Amino acid sequence: MKLQELVYELESKSEVINKNVDETMQISGLADNTSQIEEGYLFIAIKGFLKDGHTYIDEAIQKGAAVIIGEADLQNPGVPYVQVKNARKALGIISSKYYDYPSRNKTLIGITGTNGKTTTSYLVKHILASLGHSCALFGSIHNIINGVDYPSQHTTPNSLEINRMLSESNDDVVVMEVTSHALTQYRVEGLAYDLALFTNLSHDHLDYHDSMEEYFEAKKMLFDLLKSDGKAVINTDDSWGQKLADILKEDGTSTYRIGEMSGSDFRIVESNFNPPRVKVQEKNEVTSIDSNMYGIHNMYNVTMAYAAAKVLGRKPAEILSSIQNFEGVKGRFQIITRHDVNFVIDYAHTPDAIFHCLSTARQGGAEKVIHVFGFRGDRDRTKRREMMAITSELSDHYILTFDDLNSVSKEDMEKELQHLQNEHGNEKGRIVTDRTKAIKQAMELAEAGDWVLITGKGNEAYQQRYDLPAESDEDMVKSLSYQP
Ligand SMILES: CC(=O)N[C@H]1[C@@H](OP(=O)(O)OP(=O)(O)OC[C@H]2O[C@@H](n3ccc(=O)[nH]c3=O)[C@H](O)[C@@H]2O)O[C@H](CO)[C@@H](O)[C@@H]1O[C@H](C)C(=O)N[C@@H](C)C(=O)N[C@H](CCC(=O)O)C(=O)O
Numbered sequence: 001m002k003l004q005e006l007v008y009e010l011e012s013k014s015e016v017i018n019k020n021v022d023e024t025m026q027i028s029g030l031a032d033n034t035s036q037i038e039e040g041y042l043f044i045a046i047k048g049f050l051k052d053g054h055t056y057i058d059e060a061i062q063k064g065a066a067v068i069i070g071e072a073d074l075q076n077p078g079v080p081y082v083q084v085k086n087a088r089k090a091l092g093i094i095s096s097k098y099y100d101y102p103s104r105n106k107t108l109i110g111i112t113g114t115n116g117k118t119t120t121s122y123l124v125k126h127i128l129a130s131l132g133h134s135c136a137l138f139g140s141i142h143n144i145i146n147g148v149d150y151p152s153q154h155t156t157p158n159s160l161e162i163n164r165m166l167s168e169s170n171d172d173v174v175v176m177e178v179t180s181h182a183l184t185q186y187r188v189e190g191l192a193y194d195l196a197l198f199t200n201l202s203h204d205h206l207d208y209h210d211s212m213e214e215y216f217e218a219k220k221m222l223f224d225l226l227k228s229d230g231k232a233v234i235n236t237d238d239s240w241g242q243k244l245a246d247i248l249k250e251d252g253t254s255t256y257r258i259g260e261m262s263g264s265d266f267r268i269v270e271s272n273f274n275p276p277r278v279k280v281q282e283k284n285e286v287t288s289i290d291s292n293m294y295g296i297h298n299m300y301n302v303t304m305a306y307a308a309a310k311v312l313g314r315k316p317a318e319i320l321s322s323i324q325n326f327e328g329v330k331g332r333f334q335i336i337t338r339h340d341v342n343f344v345i346d347y348a349h350t351p352d353a354i355f356h357c358l359s360t361a362r363q364g365g366a367e368k369v370i371h372v373f374g375f376r377g378d379r380d381r382t383k384r385r386e387m388m389a390i391t392s393e394l395s396d397h398y399i400l401t402f403d404d405l406n407s408v409s410k411e412d413m414e415k416e417l418q419h420l421q422n423e424h425g426n427e428k429g430r431i432v433t434d435r436t437k438a439i440k441q442a443m444e445l446a447e448a449g450d451w452v453l454i455t456g457k458g459n460e461a462y463q464q465r466y467d468l469p470a471e472s473d474e475d476m477v478k479s480l481s482y483q484p
């Protein structure tokens with residue numbers, strides 16, 4: 001591709017500060033990481049959280065980079081250079097152009113919120129696929145393109161990867177989980193959404209965002225990327241959702257509210273635990289939606305997905321039958337029943353998600369609720385105290401154990417668990433750092449009618465080795481013989 005085409009694109013968005021380039025030259029590819037550079041590539045230097053991409057410019061040139069884009073004011077880096085206002089944004093703009101705007105001929109659906117993105121995205125994909133659409137998906141478990149699963153490194157990949165994958169996709173619909181990290185890092189820059197969903201906002205990622213207000217502003221950015229005729233579906237039972245819907249209404253965006261509150265376009269008027277059923281009122285008509293997904297949180301996810309499909313113009317009867325045969329998402333309130341004890345494997349790692357999981361077990365008639373969980377190393381520490389408060393109140397026994405340690409040592413995490421138990425726990429709690437042994441103890445504590453909730457890892461494989469042979473929570477639950 002001619003460099004000129006990319007530079008024009010940046011100029012049309014007023015991103016260029018300075019340029020020293022021969023625009024007739026051709027470039028053979030794009031890279032924002034030196035490990036991906038080949039001869040004739042354009043390298044975008046990004047000032048990151050850990051590294052400054054500008055310090056890799058020499059290495060990039062040695063590897064064959066023919067042009068550099070960056071934010072620094074560089075006089076003579078050795079090859080033609082374009083100085084831009086924001087390199088991450090520039091990456092989004094030129095990736096989209098380089099791959100010939102691969103999102104433009106597709107229906108693009110973005111889902112944001114603290115909890116429920118994965119569940120809702122799988123359900124929306126399932127509904128649309130049942131109705132005959134070919135549906136790509138970008139999310140925390142997989143990226144799915146042309147029906148092929150690729151493991152995902154990030155919930156939302158960066159703009160270069162998104163555009164490359166979309167350029168290979170023959171799918172007509174794309175469902176995408178969009179995180180606040182992605183929005184603030186312009187990973188979805190250059191995309192235009194037909195539909196954007198907001199599930200909820202609660203305490204998470206305050207190691208990355210300075211405040212809930214800032215976290216909200218990040219999530220809100222998705223709605224700035226709606227097409228001019230794009231639509232929003234928002235859970236307005238959530239106070240941040242209410243705020244977002246009010247802002248969008250002011251802006252004239254077609255906004256559909258879901259929730260129990262009066263005035264909701266899709267109003268939840270009744271919900272039933274078993275069999276899972278939610279009744280939703282639109283104007284004067286009430287629709288009963290049956291699913292296989294337990295818990296009040298899933299009533300919201302189901303209503304959200306139903307509303308999304310409805311807003312996209314799909315017929316209610318078709319949507320309903322497809323929701324009914326959706327089996328749920330692995331590791332999201334996944335129930336394995338053994339000897340009358342329900343073991344639940346769930347990805348909850350926020351206070352709100354833990355609250356919903358424990359409440360769901362209670363609602364399901366648990367005699368006793370036994371909760372096994374931990375805290376991820378290198379992640380928001382400020383939510384831990386709230387998580388402790390919720391389990392101390394709602395469970396009958398809880399076992400603190402290891403989750404992924406990341407860069408934190410075993411000793412430091414054990415000290416942290418002891419500190420949290422001493423400061424914010426109660427007599428219901430104990431510490432068993434080895435996760436497999438913690439699950440075994442929970443099983444030994446359980447009697448018929450009890451529920452054992454194992455939260456935090458969901459379907460993910462263990463990051464570290466534990467004493468008992470198991471690769472995941474599911475593996476562990478299935479591998480132990482239970483003796484009531
Ligand atoms: C804090 C954060 O989000 N960082 C993300 C960010 O990194 P960064 O751009 O700041 O990268 P950096 O390592 O400082 O490097 C700066 C630049 O130098 C380049 N470089 C670096 C080294 C080198 O040898 N050569 C080279 O060219 C890098 O490619 C980069 O362009 O952009 C990178 C590319 O998109 C991401 O891989 C990286 O994710 C880190 C690894 C991460 O863990 N992110 C998590 C927190 C995240 O994004 N999570 C959300 C989900 C959150 C949720 O649960 O809701 C997600 O969307 O997955």
Ligand SMILES: Nc1ncnc2c1ncn2[C@@H]1O[C@H](COP(=O)(O)OP(=O)(O)OP(=O)(O)O)[C@@H](O)[C@H]1O
Nearest residue numbers: 114115116117118119140297300332346347348353
């Ligand atoms: N609508 C909801 N409201 C509150 N909690 C929810 C909701 N949906 C799911 N959860 C809880 O959050 C956990 C994660 O769900 P899910 O993977 O669908 O969300 P996510 O937004 O993709 O999460 P993450 O960003 O951490 O990957 C579930 O296992 C469940 O405990």
